[in-house]
Amino acid sequence: MLLGVDLLNEPCSNAVELARRCTAAGLVLSAPVTDDDLASVTAFLGRWRGVVECVDRTERAARLNVLLAEYACAPRLTDHVGDGWHLHFRDPGVATDRQIAALITVGTALHLTGLGMDRLGACAADGCSRVYADTSRNGRQRFCSPACANRSAVRRHRAGRAVARVEP
Known part of the structure; x- marks a missing residue:
């Protein structure tokens, strides 16, 4: 899910950059990233932004469930690169764009169910379009x-001081 936040906040300009950032995030890609993968991941991220920006918990869950149904599958244990057993929520050999979408979607579900449905959002600062995953201690x-x-x-x-100056 943190990869999704990173990719939304700083979109990739090409397939090589997407591959580099996925690798830096610890994702072992099953195939090289193509321009088609980049386009597909960019489209997915637009849909995922709808989950991030949704403030109604029930609607957020419904939107995320749509993505989970589309990109995730039953969990399976794997040690595909020999670095230890872990869970995959995708079929082996799935296309690279779907692999990235599955990781972000399942990561989001685990984050929200583990820490709280309000632990993901869009920045509250005026003029900022970045998103965040709340991993803070207090969840605020x-x-x-x-x-x-x-x-x-x-x-x-400054706005408070300006109002104070205007009032007699």
């Missing part, structure tokens, strides 16, 4: 970064 993250949180606090502070 509203901004994509400390910089956006600080800018927003400064804006609120």
Whole structure:
């Protein structure tokens, strides 16, 4: 799921970059990334943004369930690269774009069910379109970064001072 946040916030410009970022996130790709994979992942991320930005828990679950039905499959144990047994929620040999979508979709489901349905969102700062996965201790993250949180606090502070100056 963190890969999805990263890819939404900083879209890839080409297939090589998508492959590099997937590998950096620890994803072992089953096939080389193509331009078609990039286009498909970009389209998927547009749909996934709908899950991220949805604030109604029931609707968020419904949207995520649609993606899970489309991209995930029954879990299976695998040690496909010899680095230890782990779960896959996709069929072996699935196309690269679907592999990435399955990882993000299942990761999102595990994140939301493990930490809370409100632990994913769009930045609350004016003018920011970035998203975040809330892994904070208290679960109250509203901004994509400390910089956006600080800018927003400064804006609120200045707006409060401006109102105070106008009032007699």
